[in-house]
Amino acid sequence: MTLADLLPLMPLLIVSATAVLVMLQIGVRRSHTVTATIAVTGLLLATLAAALMMSATNQQVTPLLIIDQYSLFFTVVCCAAAMFIVILSYPYLARLDDDKDEYYLLLVIATVGAIVMVSSNHFVSTILGLETLSMSLYGMLAYPLHSKESAQHPLEAAVKYLVLSAVSSSFMLFGMALIYAQTGTLAFSSLIDLNSNAVSLSDSYAIVGLLLLISGMAFKLSLAPFHMWTPDVYEGAPLPATAYLATIGKTAMFVVLLRFVVMSEALRYDAVVIVFSLIAALSILAGNVLALLQNKLKRILAYSSIAHMGYLIIAVIASYFAASTISIEAVTFYLLAYMIMSLGAFGVVSVVSSSEKEFDLVSDYQGLFWRDPWLALIFTGMLLSLAGIPLTVGFIGKFYLFFAGVESALWPLLLVLVVGSGIGLFYYVRIVYHMLLPVPTSPQFPSATGERLGSYGVLTILFLLLLLLGVYPAPVMALIETVSAFI
Amino acid sequence: MILVALIGILFLGGVLAWLSERLDSKLPRVIALAALLLDLVLMLTLLGGDSADGGWIVALNVQWLPRFGISFHLAVDGLSLLLLLLTAFLGIIAVGSAWSEITERSGFFYFNLLWTLAGVLGVFTALDLFLFFFFWEVMLIPMYFIIAIWGYENKNYAAMKFFLFTQVTGMLMLVSILTLAYFHYVQFGFFSFDYFDLLKVNTSSTIEMWIMLGFFVAFTTKLPIVPFHSWLPDAHSQAPTAGSVILAGVLLKTGAYGLIRFAVPLFPEASLNFAPIAMALAALSILYCAKMAFAQTDLKRLIAYTSVSHMGFVLLGIYAWNEIALQGAVMTMLAHGLSAAALFMLAGSLQHRIHSRDMRDMGGFWAKVPRMSAVALFFSIAALGMPGLGNFIGEFLALLGAFRSNLPMTVIATFGLIFASVYSLWVIQKIFHGEYSNSKFDDSDLTDLNRRELAYFGAMILGLVWMGMYPQSFLDLSAAALQELLAGTQELVSTVVQN
Numbered sequence: 001m002t003l004a005d006l007l008p009l010m011p012l013l014i015v016s017a018t019a020v021l022v023m024l025q026i027g028v029r030r031s032h033t034v035t036a037t038i039a040v041t042g043l044l045l046a047t048l049a050a051a052l053m054m055s056a057t058n059q060q061v062t063p064l065l066i067i068d069q070y071s072l073f074f075t076v077v078c079c080a081a082a083m084f085i086v087i088l089s090y091p092y093l094a095r096l097d098d099d100k101d102e103y104y105l106l107l108v109i110a111t112v113g114a115i116v117m118v119s120s121n122h123f124v125s126t127i128l129g130l131e132t133l134s135m136s137l138y139g140m141l142a143y144p145l146h147s148k149e150s151a152q153h154p155l156e157a158a159v160k161y162l163v164l165s166a167v168s169s170s171f172m173l174f175g176m177a178l179i180y181a182q183t184g185t186l187a188f189s190s191l192i193d194l195n196s197n198a199v200s201l202s203d204s205y206a207i208v209g210l211l212l213l214i215s216g217m218a219f220k221l222s223l224a225p226f227h228m229w230t231p232d233v234y235e236g237a238p239l240p241a242t243a244y245l246a247t248i249g250k251t252a253m254f255v256v257l258l259r260f261v262v263m264s265e266a267l268r269y270d271a272v273v274i275v276f277s278l279i280a281a282l283s284i285l286a287g288n289v290l291a292l293l294q295n296k297l298k299r300i301l302a303y304s305s306i307a308h309m310g311y312l313i314i315a316v317i318a319s320y321f322a323a324s325t326i327s328i329e330a331v332t333f334y335l336l337a338y339m340i341m342s343l344g345a346f347g348v349v350s351v352v353s354s355s356e357k358e359f360d361l362v363s364d365y366q367g368l369f370w371r372d373p374w375l376a377l378i379f380t381g382m383l384l385s386l387a388g389i390p391l392t393v394g395f396i397g398k399f400y401l402f403f404a405g406v407e408s409a410l411w412p413l414l415l416v417l418v419v420g421s422g423i424g425l426f427y428y429v430r431i432v433y434h435m436l437l438p439v440p441t442s443p444q445f446p447s448a449t450g451e452r453l454g455s456y457g458v459l460t461i462l463f464l465l466l467l468l469l470g471v472y473p474a475p476v477m478a479l480i481e482t483v484s485a486f487i
Numbered sequence: 488m489i490l491v492a493l494i495g496i497l498f499l500g501g502v503l504a505w506l507s508e509r510l511d512s513k514l515p516r517v518i519a520l521a522a523l524l525l526d527l528v529l530m531l532t533l534l535g536g537d538s539a540d541g542g543w544i545v546a547l548n549v550q551w552l553p554r555f556g557i558s559f560h561l562a563v564d565g566l567s568l569l570l571l572l573l574t575a576f577l578g579i580i581a582v583g584s585a586w587s588e589i590t591e592r593s594g595f596f597y598f599n600l601l602w603t604l605a606g607v608l609g610v611f612t613a614l615d616l617f618l619f620f621f622f623w624e625v626m627l628i629p630m631y632f633i634i635a636i637w638g639y640e641n642k643n644y645a646a647m648k649f650f651l652f653t654q655v656t657g658m659l660m661l662v663s664i665l666t667l668a669y670f671h672y673v674q675f676g677f678f679s680f681d682y683f684d685l686l687k688v689n690t691s692s693t694i695e696m697w698i699m700l701g702f703f704v705a706f707t708t709k710l711p712i713v714p715f716h717s718w719l720p721d722a723h724s725q726a727p728t729a730g731s732v733i734l735a736g737v738l739l740k741t742g743a744y745g746l747i748r749f750a751v752p753l754f755p756e757a758s759l760n761f762a763p764i765a766m767a768l769a770a771l772s773i774l775y776c777a778k779m780a781f782a783q784t785d786l787k788r789l790i791a792y793t794s795v796s797h798m799g800f801v802l803l804g805i806y807a808w809n810e811i812a813l814q815g816a817v818m819t820m821l822a823h824g825l826s827a828a829a830l831f832m833l834a835g836s837l838q839h840r841i842h843s844r845d846m847r848d849m850g851g852f853w854a855k856v857p858r859m860s861a862v863a864l865f866f867s868i869a870a871l872g873m874p875g876l877g878n879f880i881g882e883f884l885a886l887l888g889a890f891r892s893n894l895p896m897t898v899i900a901t902f903g904l905i906f907a908s909v910y911s912l913w914v915i916q917k918i919f920h921g922e923y924s925n926s927k928f929d930d931s932d933l934t935d936l937n938r939r940e941l942a943y944f945g946a947m948i949l950g951l952v953w954m955g956m957y958p959q960s961f962l963d964l965s966a967a968a969l970q971e972l973l974a975g976t977q978e979l980v981s982t983v984v985q986n
Contacts, residue, residue, distance in 0.1 A: 329554075370592070390624040399617075399661070403555070406665040414662055422655035429631070429650060433643060436636050477554045 008059045008067035011050040011075050012115045018042025019108040026101045035101040036090045039108055043083035046115075050075040058486065063187065064125040065116070069483040073332070074118035074255050078248050081339055082111040084462070085248075087454045088350050089240035094451060096144060096355040103143050107244065110136035117252040121263060123176045123186040126256050130169065130220070133249060138162045140241035141233065144355045157236025161245075164229045168219030171212050178209030191264035210266055214275060220253045223313065224282040227306045231294075234302035235360075239353055242298060243346035246305055247339050254309070258316060258331055262487050267320035276317050280413060283310025284420035291427045296360045297349050300427055301342070304386060307420055308338055314413045315401050321408035328484045330400035333477070337385070337397035337469065344382035344462040348375060351455040352445040359445045362431055367439030375456075376435045378463045385466055387428040388421055393469035490547050490561040493529055493571070494608050496522050501601035508594025516589075519597040520582045523604070527575040533568055534964075542967040544568065551618070555668075556678035560615040564968035566817065569961060570611045570744055573824050576950070577736040578604045583943045584832050585729035588839060589637060596637060596729075599629035603733055610741045616664045617680040619749070620657070623705075626738065627653055630730070638725040645718075645725035652718040656708040663701025667753070670694070685753060686975065692756055699754035699761065706750055709742030712802055713772040716795045723791035724844065728835025731787070735794050736828035740820045743801045747816070747972065751808060755976035758806070765806040766889065766896040773799035774899065777906035781913065786834045786844045789914065790827065793870060796903060797823050797878075803900055804885030808976070812888020813969045814962050815881050821961065822869070822877030822954050829866045829947045833859065836940060837918075841928040846914070851923030856935045860919040862944045869951050871911040872904050877954025 006013070022038055025031075054072045061067055086107060093100045113132030120126045142158030176186065182205040183190040194206055215226060222230040234242050266272050287307030294300045312334055318327035352359050352375075359365075368376040385394030398421070405414045469476055500522030504515035533544055546562035563571065581600060589596045602625070609622030627650060635646035664680070671688045672678050679685070690698070708715040723731050751758045758765075773796050780792035797819065804816030836859070838844050853860040869876040872883075882904065889897040925933075936944065954961060 369595075384628065389628055390621045395621075395624070399665075402661055402665050403669075406662065406669050418655065418658040418662065421658055422651060425651060425654055426647070429647065433635055433646075436632070472551075474550075474552050474554070477552060481554055 005059075005061050008053065008057050008061055009065070010053060011046040011072070011079065012112065012119075014042060014046040014049055015079065015108060015112050015115060018046070019105060019112060022101070022105045022108060026105065030099065030101055032090070032094070032100045035104045036086055039086045039104040040083055042108065043079050043086065043111065046111075047076055047079040047083065050079060054483075060121075064122045064128075065119045066121045067119055068486040070259075070332075070486040071119040071255075073479075073483045074251065074335075075115050077336060077339055078111060078114045078118060078252060081248050081251075081343055082107060082114075082244070084343060084347070084458045085240050085244050087458050088243065088347050091451045091455055092238065092240050092350050092354055094354065098144070103140060106136040106139045106143075110140065110244065111248070114248050114252040118255045120256055121188045121259055123180075123188070126260075127169070127173065127176070129252070130172075130256075133252060134165050134169070137241070137245055137249060138165075140244060141237040143241060144238050153236035154238060155236075157233045160229055160236075161233045164219065168216045168226070170216075171219070172216030175209040175212030175214075175216060178205045178212065182206040182209070188260050188263040191266060207269055207271060210264075210269065210272060211275060213260075214266075214272065217253060217257050218279055221250055221257070221309045222302075222306050223279045223309050224286040224306060225279075227283065227286065230306060231290075231299045231302040234298045235296060238355060239298075239346060239350035239358060243343060243350065246301065246346065247343050250305065250309065251335050251339055254312060254331070254335055258319075258328070259487055261316055262319060262328065265320070267317065273317060273320075276313055277410075277413060280310045280313035280317065281416045283307060283313065284416050288420045288423040288427075292423065294427070295362055297345075297362060297365075297431070298358075298360050300362070300431070301345055304424065304427075305342065307424060308334075308342075308386070310420070311398070311401055311417060312338075314410060314417060315404040317413070318404040318408035318410060321410075322404065324407065325481070325484050326400070326407060327404035328487055329477075329480050330397075330404040332480045332484055333400050333473075334397040336476070336480075337393040340462055340465050340469070341382045341385040341392070341394055344378065344459060344466065345386065347455065347459050347462065348379040348382065351375070351452055351459060357445075362434050363440075364445065365431065366434050366437045368435040370439050375459070378459050379435065380432050381463050381466050383428040383431055385470070387425050391467065391470045393466050393473070395470055396473050488547065489529060489533065489545060490563065490612055493526055494561075494605050494612075496526055496529075497601045497605035497608065501598040501605070504597040504601065505594040508592075512590075512593055515594045515597040516582060516586055519601055520579065522601060523575055523578045523582060526608075527572070527579065530568065530571050530575055533563060542971045546614075551615075554678075555617070555680065556684075557617045557680045558615050559618060560681060561609075561612040561618075562614045563612055564971070565964040565966065566744075566747065566968040567611045569817065569821060569965055570740060571608060573740070573821055574604060574607050574611065574737050576946075577732055577824060577828055580736075580828060580832070580943050580947065581729040581732040583939060584732055584835060585727070586939060588728055588835070592636065596633070599632045600729060600733065602629040603633070604737070607733075607737050607741060611744060614682040615680050616668070616682065616685060616749070619745075620661055620664055623660075623741070623745075624654075624657060626741070627657075630734070630738065633730040633733075634722060634726045637727040637730065639727075640725070641721070642725045645721040648718045649722040652708055652715065656705040656715070659701045660705035663698045663705075666694075666698050666701075682749075688753075692760075695754050695757040696761070699750060699757040702745065702750040702753070703761070703765070706742040706745040707768070707802070709745070710739055710798045710802065711742070711795055712768050712798065713775050713795070716772070716776065719795060720788045720791040723794070723831065724785055724787040728832055728839075731831035731835065732828040735791075735831055736824040739794065739798060740824060743798070743805065743816065743820050746802070746805050747813065747969075751805065752972055752975050758808070762806040762808070763893060763896070766803055766893045766900075769799040769802035769806070770896045770900040770903075771799075772796065772802070773903035774906065777903055777910060781906070781910045784846050786837070786846050786849075786914070786918075787831065788844075789846070789910070790830045790834060793830075793907070793910065794823070794827050796907065797827070797870070797882075799900065799903065800882045800885045803889045803896070807885075807889040807892040808973070809888050809891060810966075810969055810973060811884050812892070813973070814965065815884025815886070815888055817881075817965050817969070818877065818954065818958060818961060819881030819885055822881045822951060825947045825950050825954075826866050826869045826878055829862075829944060830870065832940075832944070833863050833866065836936070840932045840934065841930060843928050846917050848927035849918045850921040851919070852933075853919040854923055855930070855933055858936045858941065862936065862948075863919065864915055865948060866951075867911040867915050871907040875952070875955045877951045877958070880955055880958045 116129030291303035385392035388398035606626030613619040776796035
């Protein structure tokens with residue numbers, strides 16, 4: 001390894017150094033503010049470094065990591081999102097009667113894992129990144145455990161996630177082992193030379209391995225029918241941790257999935273296409289229908305994330321059948337859009353909540369339009385974007401997905417997408433409707449105070465991004481077109 | 488630039504109206520009125536415009552999303568201009584009808600009103616299909632808010648139904664638009680959503696039929712036509728008066744406009760094959776909804792059903808696809824925009840005064856509110872198609888044109904005129920004639936029309952009389968545009984007819 005190899009790793013190194021720095025700082029003197037500041041600074045530096053390097057870097061660093069424009073693009077996205085989550089976490093944890101600092105340490109380490117994942121084109125780095133991310137997430141999900149108010153929920157959520165995540169990781173590992181047994185290498189591209197019409201038993205390890213690998217990934221992405229853990233974990237975990245899991249956790253895994261599917265051309269196998277199609281249709285329908293029955297925002301967002309991951313799978317399937325790269329751009333743009341709107345929606349809920357009391361019921365938001373118009377407007381924007389209404393980034397994202405589907409003539413899946421979006425409207429608009437009702441007399445969450453200014457700032461940035469990318473997305477589209485060529 | 492200004496003024500005016508509520512709760516309505524008046528004046532300046540180039544008076548074409556070949560392409564011809572004028576005119580009337588009715592959260596109300604209208608202006612001017620779809624969706628959310636916040640007892644259900652119907656069918660249209668754009672890409676090698684580019688696309692007739700159906704369902708849901716009409720009576724009966732005015736007067740017309748501008752010209756062959764079914768649906772819609780109207784006791788639901796019935800004539804005229812029938816469809820759109828809006832306003836002002844829409848409670852109002860009764864009689868007669876008023880011209884021309892292309896359906900549809908007289912006169916008789924009794928409601932607020940109300944009803948009466956007496960001024964304006972549309976499909980239609 002030379003200096004030329006280290007330079008592309010700059011964002012990863014910065015985030016890792018931040019983790020070390022936070023650890024040392026905690027050892028010297030505990031201070032919530034200082035820890036959060038270090039974390040924000042480190043993540044901001046990493047974001048800037050990755051953004052500056054993006055146009056000039058395209059390099060395989062060791063066989064494990066590929067640092068190209070695509071991975072750097074998602075490094076920027078993940079680091080920025082992690083920074084936003086730190087800012088949102090700060091007021092949330094402010095009144096926790098326990099040590100708060102290690103939370104930021106876990107968050108930064110998880111981000112290291114996410115960066116490794118988005119830069120991975122090798123099974124080893126996938127597992128390394130994934131486990132780094134997941135291990136830290138277990139801690140984050142269970143974080144308010146020793147709090148006085150301690151409910152069992154965070155522990156339950158974390159244990160549930162720990163067990164199921166470990167099981168799915170072992171599925172993936174076994175799948176990788178089977179693929180290795182056939183090909184003898186662990187690079188994503190290893191499958192490309194295999195004959196997809198294999199008949200003899202010894203030739204069919206790979207396809208079994210492939211399906212195991214896909215089901216493991218589907219677990220992590222909470223795609224139906226592997227989605228059962230999602231609502232419980234989302235509901236039990238503290239909000240910023242849920243936001244992290246829902247945005248960065250999902251995005252990093254999805255980038256791995258996309259890169260793997262594209263590089264290995266796994267969709268040559270009919271079985272894989274069928275499995276993906278079923279997973280997509282089931283996720284869209286199950287996610288949207290089950291979300292209708294929920295009264296808690298976190299559960300609604302959990303089911304909605306299941307549906308959104310299903311939408312994305314359509315574009316992944318389309319990527320193999322289409323001549324142009326639009327479907328890859330569709331995945332990329334939609335992941336960015338999903339990051340913005342999902343983070344925004346969780347952000348709104350977390351800005352009014354704290355570790356002592358989460359305001360999670362839809363009815364808690366009754367009359368928000370008349371109590372806190374700005375927050376209500378932001379929340380409305382995020383929800384309408386999730387529903388795919390114009391003027392928001394969600395609409396452009398959905399447009400991309402529809403285009404990818406049409407280009408590859410995936411008519412049945414498009415029909416499911418239309419039906420799913422139709423059902424989806426219902427529960428998103430229901431929340432908006434509650435915000436429009438007259439202000440109730442029952443106890444409410446307090447309005448903004450000084451310590452939440454940072455969170456409001458984050459939400460405002462996300463809201464402006466939402467509108468900007470919904471009205472004039474051309475520059476970002478051009479950027480995504482460029483970076484998508486690298487995959 | 489003037490087209491951007493037209494839409495921009497309303498978007499900006501909406502934001503200003505919302506913000507100004509903090510200063511004074513009466514300010515938003517003034518701002519809304521000013522924005523709409525400014526728009527109307529700007530539109531009037533377009534009237535004398537030179538329409539040499541294929542009927543387009545003014546156009547604007549700027550790149551927007553180059554990756555997909557999407558441009559910000561707005562243009563106005565005589566057809567669009569007529570509908571723009573209708574939109575601005577009814578927008579002003581709607582502000583007038585909300586003037587004293589909307590007292591709570593007026594800033595947000597006028598914001599939604601102006602944004603809906605901005606979306607409608609966009610729909611009437613967009614010539615890029617992506618842009619068109621964009622505006623098509625922009626209209627929805629503010630309208631949802633108008634119904635859901637300021638509506639009556641069952642507003643949530645009605646607003647949600649409206650939203651789901653239009654949004655889901657909108658998605659089908661999106662799939663159709665994308666498919667069309669994709670076939671353009673296959674044939675010509677570059678992405679484009681531009682109207683003129685997409686006109687050149689050739690596809691096999693099966694595919695063309697499917698794509699066309701996506702458009703047809705979206706537009707006829709908005710129009711609406713049986714069997715996609717069931718959202719409309721709910722939406723109308725629950726919406727505040729100004730909402731009904733916009734909904735009946737302007738929003739429904741976007742569906743008809745979409746059919747004339749996009750559905751038929753883009754898919755002439757499929758439309759020609761589909762025309763018998765469309766005209767049968769139109770005839771069914773006319774008769775069925777006239778019958779349904781007769782069965783209602785809720786005044787607003789009744790007017791809503793008559794609205795659907797009259798829109799049947801528009802669909803009939805469009806699918807006859809000749810100049811006379813199209814002129815009739817356009818005239819019906821304009822005249823119905825005024826008469827239906829006026830009837831909804833009358834129903835609204837009655838509800839405002841006696842807090843009921845149930846016609847079983849009403850009777851003998853002529854003695855109590857003579858001016859209102861006379862106005863109601865006028866608009867009922869207009870709606871039933873009295874010669875000398877706008878609706879007659881429209882429906883007569885539509886039937887005359889349709890007569891040439893599909894005789895049986897036209898004959899059936901003509902019966903709609905008779906049913907229209909029956910239910911219109913029945914309403915007048917039920918509410919305004921007979922014995923007056925105030926046992927079922929509190930009549931302390933039952934006062935006659937005030938000056939403001941007289942002013943806007945007067946303006947609408949003038950409009951209808953003008954359309955009825957001198958329709959040529961409107962026909963001239965839309966003639967060039969319609970001929971251009973017809974010319975584009977002429978060749979194909981004549982060859983198919985010959986075979």
